[in-house]
Amino acid sequence: MQPQLGLVVARSASPAGMSPLAYVRGAVVSPVCIAVAVFTGCLGLGYAGVVGAVVATLAVLALGANAARYRAVRKYIDGQANLQALARRDCQRLKLLRPTGAVRVQHYHELRVLVDEIERLDPAEAARFELQDLLDHWVRLAVTHQRCVDSLRLSGANALPSVPPVCDTTRSKRRRDILQRRIQHRDECVRRMEKLADELEGIDELVRLVAQRTACPNLDADLDREIDRRLWELDEVDAALDQLSA
Numbered sequence: 273m274q275p276q277l278g279l280v281v282a283r284s285a286s287p288a289g290m291s292p293l294a295y296v297r298g299a300v301v302s303p304v305c306i307a308v309a310v311f312t313g314c315l316g317l318g319y320a321g322v323v324g325a326v327v328a329t330l331a332v333l334a335l336g337a338n339a340a341r342y343r344a345v346r347k348y349i350d351g352q353a354n355l356q357a358l359a360r361r362d363c364q365r366l367k368l369l370r371p372t373g374a375v376r377v378q379h380y381h382e383l384r385v386l387v388d389e390i391e392r393l394d395p396a397e398a399a400r401f402e403l404q405d406l407l408d409h410w411v412r413l414a415v416t417h418q419r420c421v422d423s424l425r426l427s428g429a430n431a432l433p434s435v436p437p438v439c440d441t442t443r444s445k446r447r448r449d450i451l452q453r454r455i456q457h458r459d460e461c462v463r464r465m466e467k468l469a470d471e472l473e474g475i476d477e478l479v480r481l482v483a484q485r486t487a488c489p490n491l492d493a494d495l496d497r498e499i500d501r502r503l504w505e506l507d508e509v510d511a512a513l514d515q516l517s518a
Contacts, residue, residue, distance in 0.1 A: 299336045371415075383410065389486075421465065427454075
């Protein structure tokens with residue numbers, strides 16, 4: 273069984289990959305620019321009619337296009353583009369996972385929340401472990417596992433005997449051969465399901481391990497040194513008092 277999945281690994285668009293025209297388009301169609309354009313258009317309509325509304329709207333759009341040169345605006349546009357890419361990626365995963373059942377979808381939501389938290393706390397760590405790609409891999413494995421389950425259910429392979437009957441004179445040699453092939457295929461499918469299930473659990477444990485490491489604050493190696501320094505100062509003060517009282 274060769275899985276034919278439609279999940280494509282789509283990396284988030286990097287800031288360096290966007291053209292100046294894309295930044296201009298992003299600045300002009302941003303909610304902030306559109307809201308200001310509508311507001312100024314209403315003001316222009318009230319003061320100078322349709323011509324005033326058109327002029328005011330075009331002026332705001334021109335300012336928005338000009339603002340695309342600034343680094344802060346480009347950073348905002350890059351952030352919005354990355355969020356949209358992640359949203360499309362998430363929708364594609366959910367579309368593939370829905371036939372696997374509500375339990376698997378809920379499991380995916382838990383992993384995605386963990387990945388989102390890791391990216392919020394330590395984006396470099398999330399990028400180093402390629403957690404978004406790991407979620408894609410998890411979805412592919414889950415879909416393949418479900419296809420194996422459906423294969424056994426639709427073919428009625430679960431009702432097959434564990435081994436073919438040795439003395440079965442009621443079936444022809446051809447039927448016995450087919451039965452043996454079905455049993456072999458069923459056993460192979462079950463072994464593959466076990467391997468896929470183990471891989472799914474392994475990815476789950478890996479994501480939780482990275483989340484655990486990221487959420488735990490780094491210990492300061494100078495903690496003991498700070499305490500030891502103060503204890504040394506107390507010893508010095510006590511020694512000085514002893515010398516004065518002697």
